[in-house]
Amino acid sequence: MRITRFSDIGLRVLIYLAQDRASGAPVTAGEIATQFNVPLNHLVKVVAQLARAGWIDATRGRNGGLVLRADAKRLRIGAVLRELEGDAELVDCAGLDCQLQRNCILRGALAAGLRAFYDAMDGYTLADIAQGKVGEQVLVMHRSFARALQH
């Protein structure tokens, strides 16, 4: 079982933005794509969804960039994953053309399991997962990127 790459990238974007930038230069999608070695076109789609959810502000143009809008201490990871994972089920019953599909009890059981997963993830806020050494590491990444741009 894996969360989608889409969600995975979304969580990293939020973690990256949870630290205030020491210098004034705004964080860009290109910077995050480079830092996490993720294709920019993929990351741009994730950023658009995070912005639609109201958790980040994405401004275009010369001085544009990405800023965390949500309160990291109140943004729950279960909520983030529910949004980014969408309403896909744990099994693709229709795609598999299963003969049990119409009466399936397993399907409901898996849906209950998935809710338990999201509920457990709601026990963590963005601040929880972006704190301590993770936060320090992100600040190192911020600085290293700023230095790389100067050269």
Add this chain to the structure above:
Amino acid sequence: MRITRFSDIGLRVLIYLAQDRASGAPVTAGEIATQFNVPLNHLVKVVAQLARAGWIDATRGRNGGLVLRADAKRLRIGAVLRELEGDAELVDCAGLDCQLQRNCILRGALAAGLRAFYDAMDGYTLADIAQGKVGEQVLVMHRSFARALQH
């Protein structure tokens, strides 16, 4: 988020075997592969793991076949999924070469979420998900396969 196709097939094998065969002919891997439209070589690997776990008996040869060995009322779906999913994490941190990997808090949070999922699935036994209309449908599948063999 999806369970693996391996687990998905494993659960269907167990559901299919949870109903006693009315006729004497043993259930074969080929029959289940045909019924669920799954490649036989894939299904054989799943069957081997279910046998290793002690939940089914797989006998080779002319009168060989697959029989449920576990007590369906005691076999918990969380235990089945833990076995079939293996110890893969919800995110492939190493494969993605993430700079946060060493200090990651999210990783532990996701592991806790996964445990909550498995615990919730332990609330269901094989008997729970193989009963009622699902069981009736499986008996219809058993009979239709027996008839097809006669023609």
